[in-house]
Amino acid sequence: MNYDEALSYINDKSKFGSKLGLASIGKLLEKLGNPQDGLKIIHLAGTNGKGSTSAYLSNCIMEAGYSVGSFTSPFLERFNERISLNGRDIPDEDLAKFTVKIRTAANEMIEDGLEHPTTFEIVTALAFLYYNQEDPDYVVLEVGLGGRFDSTNIIRESLCSIITTIDYDHINELGDTLEKIAYQKAGIIKKDGLVISYPQKEEVVKVLKDVSKDMGAELIFSTEDIEVVEKTDYGSKFNYEFNGIQLNNIKTSMIGEYQIYNATLAVTALLVLKEKGLIQIKNEDIYNGIFNTKWKGRLEILKRDPIFLIDGAHNLQGIEKLSGVLKLFKYKKLILGLSILKDKDVDSMLDYLMPLADIVISTEVSIARKLSAEKLADKIKKYDKEIFVEKNIKEAVLKSIELADKDDMIVFGGSLYLIGEVRTIVNLL
CATH class of the missing domain: 3.90.190.20 (Mur ligase, C-terminal domain)
Known part of the structure; x- marks a missing residue:
């Protein structure tokens, strides 16, 4: 199977759609040896801001000298963008190689009387196989749709679950109220896990608190102690304080005030992970990572x-x-x-x-x-x-x-x- 044949297999319209629940992706990954196990994962869900928050996180972590995988969706220009390592897209030959393995496992599922995996389940499995092979220090894993029943949520644990802003979107799949949508997004919260969120609307906060309590997870909100120093059509400059740590004159090259808030969510997550001994990162790494972050197609x-x-x-x-x-x-x-x-x-x-x-x-x-x-x-x-x-x-x-x-x-x-x-x-x- 070459690269073009792999893309044709992945994008076959018969595989489109979604399945409620994680049984299918679970069975597929089991046949592939559960490549997701053992990865250090930072998991993100939310309505808006996942992409840029993921990019901020990945760049800061790379600045600290770590290797980091980044799984995002959808792609803008080329499929390989969805699965990257240290800012470089998955090579064509690896994509084709792992698609062969997935096709074999999918055929075994059909022989077992199960349905064929969906396109997104295949793409998720591709990412896990690639990261299992490359063994990055961290994987920044972005949810495709929702959270609770999203294929990425097959992971058993994560270093932290990050919830970006939640608003109305995909109401047919996730529900017609903010509470219902938030409940689906909060599905990525793991038992005894760590949850980090930007301050949300009151009804969303209640859901996050309830789910975190039920899961025995620690919920931390980034603060609103943000001072915007400058906003231009070339980027922004701001000061941010969290838990007594003051970071002044953070510069972002991405345009828009909301990018400041996405950046502070990423900074909060990194500071909390550092405090808990889950990452070693200096303030300088954060400054450089935020400034050097670009996100194609976002303003x-x-x-x-x-x-x-x-x-x-x-x-x-x-x-x-x-x-x-x-x-x-x-x-x-x-x-x-x-x-x-x-x-x-x-x-x-x-x-x-x-x-x-x-x-x-x-x-x-x-x-x-x-x-x-x-x-x-x-x-x-x-x-x-x-x-x-x-x-x-x-x-x-x-x-x-x-x-x-x-x-x-x-x-x-x-x-x-x-x-x-x-x-x-x-x-x-």
């Missing part, structure tokens, strides 16, 4: 003159943050390229974005859950904006550049599936 500026920004905001909370960040920039016209999946709160997302846009280009991604460019444009018409419909994403990008003067700003967002393709197109221009 990322691809070009300037004109400014071309992409953002993976794909739910209401993310769109609110994007709207706030745009105020940091100076521009004459805002040209907005947009694609949104039909199972999102499209109308509320548009209510935030449309007042900021001068011109809107409606486009669409190539997945079944897409809202067609025409239907999205129909929803935008009521905002009395100049609208262009370009179903092809490359044509949408070229149209935005054609319409923009050097002192304008182009923004593409609304879906992670959109911005990966946009990123590739713009970087090739």
Whole structure:
């Protein structure tokens, strides 16, 4: 099996979907020798901020001289991005090699009368096999969806469970109230474990406290003792205090005030792990790790003159943050390229974005859950904006550049599936 054949096997549409419970991934990993056992795992769940918090953690840990694996989802441009080690994607040959092993195990499951593992179960198994082979000092493991029944939650223990901000998303799978969603996210909390969370809404805090108590886990919240020193379209500077430890003038290269909060959650986790003797890390490592962190597709500026920004905001909370960040920039016209999946709160997302846009280009991604460019444009018409419909994403990008003067700003967002393709197109221009 070569690399392309491995991707074809992984992405076979017959494997899409999800299974309630961990029995399937458990059986698959058992047949593979339980490669997840023995890994030192930092496990993350939450609605927003998982990706950048994971990136902050990984970079700080690497600055301290450790090797670290990072499992994230989805990928933006290339599948291998999902499984990385010390900032380098899994090699094609390892991906193909381990996919052969997984296919053999999956076929044995079918012979046993079980269902075939899903795509995400296969990808999770791939990550565990790779990290078992490479034996990194730490693995930063990001949940795919929810937490309680997510394939990554097959792990028996973790160094800590980190809960990023929780809000409404995937309500069909996770529940239609914050309490229900929080209960699913809190499913990653382990018995007698350690839990670290950013301060949450009151109903979410109650769920985290209840689940932590039931599991005998220690729950620690990062503090709100944050002093924002500077916010620009090049990054931020802030002071942070936790448990009597004062860190001044922490700089982040990622844009947006919410990135400060994601950074403080990562810093809190590292300080707590250090206090408990689970990691050795200096303040200097934290400073360097935070500053050197980049996260593709999250408020990322691809070009300037004109400014071309992409953002993976794909739910209401993310769109609110994007709207706030745009105020940091100076521009004459805002040209907005947009694609949104039909199972999102499209109308509320548009209510935030449309007042900021001068011109809107409606486009669409190539997945079944897409809202067609025409239907999205129909929803935008009521905002009395100049609208262009370009179903092809490359044509949408070229149209935005054609319409923009050097002192304008182009923004593409609304879906992670959109911005990966946009990123590739713009970087090739």
